[in-house]
Amino acid sequence: MALDIFLLRELLAAAVLFFITRYFIRALLKKSNRTLPPGPKGWPVVGALPLLGSMPHVTLAKLAKKYGPVMYLKMGACNMVVASTPDAARAFLKTVDLNFSNRPANAGATHLAYNSQDMVFADYGPRWKLLRKLSNLHLLGGKALEDWSQVRAVELGHVLRAICESSQKGEPVVVPEMLTYSMANMIGQVILSRSVFVTKGSESNEFKDMVVELMTFAGIFNIGDFIPSIAWMDLQGIEREMKKLNKRWDVLLTKMMEEHAKTAQERKGKPDFLDIIMANRENSEGEKLNLTNVKALLLNLFTAGTDTSSSIIEWALAEMMKNPKIFKKAHEEMDKVIGRNRRLQESDIPKLPYFQALCKETFRKHPSTPLNLPRVSAQACEINGYYIPKNTRLSVNIWAIGRDPDVWENPLDFKPERFLNGKHAKIDPRGNDFELIPFGAGRRICAGTRMGIVLVGYILGTLVHSFEWMLPNGGELNMDEAFGLALQKAVPLSAMARPRLAPTAYVPKF
Known part of the structure; x- marks a missing residue:
């Protein structure tokens, strides 16, 4: 009985807060001639949350067609604005980028990212800059990527x-499992001086499951x-599962770091990424990384570094x-460019304009x-004549921008040729052309943008060049999406691969 009364009181308080924030703020804005962007009214207390459904990116794209490129939604007790076109994204991520350089507090940052101790969720400031600088210098930047090109070649070999044996x-080859296994080992060699998985099997599959989760x-x-007053109830059970998953990741990361410390003597004169991070944990501003920051950074690199690139390659195939x-x-x-007597090399990719267009598509x-x-x-701040209040969350619908019919002719068609000539020929995915921002843009653009482009180009190019790919037993291809931070195929791609190069091309030469 006491719990029921307490719950009723919390819900009533949430309802009152909703009506106050919705109507009182709108009245104040109207009085001061400040206009919020248009958007759906939503429901009492929960606002537009129930409207999103299981595929929020699709729902928000449909709503944007009705309400416009800059759309306002009341999400529980929170304000949210959604940008759904290149111009709207440019306004937020370039014109007022500094104003939107921080992340809002949420359960994911708290329970998955060690309470925002990582690079992805950290506030824009000295700690974030130190994490970003070290990552760019020794792993994600152009020079660092060149330095570990040999690692990519060996691991992909x-x-x-393994594909030839299958x-x-x-x-058949289960493509996402194969890709996760390969990328985790590539990143493991650079960060820890060792492959994460010796053989492809249950351990690597569990890692893939943890990444996807x-x-x-x-x-x-x-x-x-979005409704902090009832967060303690964990109505969806998400926070409980996040805590469980974080414990599993913490066990794995702690084990990696402990084993790495034991072999420090073997790497004298040839430090890896983790050695460098541990030796340079303090910057000139007095910011110092603790072990939790390092662990959280490794979590970023192993999850985002494997899942985002592998999903792109799977969709392309x-x-x-x-x-x-x-x-x-x-x-x-x-x-024509490479022939069939050797493997594709990273230096071949600039000579393959059609393949590069395929990656962009x-x-x-x-x-x-x-x-x-x-x-x-x-x-x-003000965007496109609309007033955007302080503490408003920003969501850029990258999926909708890529399918905007005002930008792309026949956007649902997969046509690499659109990037070979005409107005889209010089568009680049690195964050400067807002028609194509798969990694975001601005100060908080994905730190692994360069690495993602290199991995997708090299791994996808090698798989395409080296094999013919077919569905097993003439099966049907399911192209449904599964929503998450990374957009997965709902049904993992499983395909038969037939070697198409000379046998000597598959023999290791390193």
């Missing part, structure tokens, strides 16, 4: 041989984040299998992050 046995939980609209003419064009270009139609990680306004 292992994958090619082909000989007549077994984390990215899924991080993308869910958690009711408690699926689109090509759906349209064999695209596969044929890619093979013809690669055979995948970034457009299947961005790994459909909705950018939310940001929040530090101060009130």
Whole structure:
């Protein structure tokens, strides 16, 4: 009885807060000639939360067609604004980028990212700058990526041989599992001087499951984040699952760091990424990273570094299998430039314009992050003549921008040719062209943008060049999406691979 009364009181308080924030603030804005962007009215207390459904990026894109490119939603007790076109994204992520350089507090940052101790959720400030600087210098920047190109080549060689073995046995390749295994080992070699997984099996599959779980939980609209007064009830059970998952990750990361410390003597004169981070944990501003910061950073690198790139590659292969003419064009270009007597090398990619266009088309139609990680306004501002209050959450619908019919002709078609000539020929996915921002833009653009582009180009190019890909037993190709922080295929791609190069091309030469 006491609990029922307490619950009723909390819900009543939430309802009162909703009506106060909704109507009182609107009245004040009207009186001061300040106009909020248009948007759906939503429901009492919960606002627009029930409208989002299981595919928020799709729902928000549909709502934007009705309410416009800059749309306002009351989400529980919180304000949220959604940008759904290139111009709207540019206004937020370039014109007033500094004002939206922080992340709002949420359960994901608290329970998955060690209470925002990582690089992804940290406030824009000295600690974030130190984490970003160290990551760029020694792992994610251009020079660092060149330095570990040999690691990518060796690890991908292992994958090619494994695929050849599956082909000989007549077994299909489960593409996302294969990609996660490969990328985790590439990143592990650079960070820890060792492969994370010795063999592909239950351990690597569990890692893949943990990555997908984390990215899924991080993308869910958690009711408690938007109605703080009832967050303690954890109505969706999300926070409970987040805490369990964080414990599993903490066990794995702690084990990695402990084993790494034991082999420090073996790396004298040849430090890896973790050695460098541990030796440079303090900057000139007096900011010092603790072990939790380091652990949280490793979590960022292993999850975002594997899941986002692997999802792009999986979608690209699926689109090509759906349209064999695209596969044929890619093979013809690669055979002309590379031939069939050797593997593709990273230096070949600039000579493959059709393949580069294919990668851009995948970034457009299947961005790994459909909705950018939310940001929040530090101060009130004005966008496109609309008033944006302080502490308003910003969501950029990257998925909707890539399918905007005012920007892209026949946006639902997969046409790499659109990037070969005309107005889209020089568009680049690195955050400066707002028609194509798969990694976001501005100060909080994904730190792994360069790495993501390199991994997608090299791994996808090698898989396309090295094999013919077919559905097992003439099965049907499912192209449904599964929403999360990263946009997964609802049904993982499983395909038969047939080698198409000379046998010597698959023999390791390192």
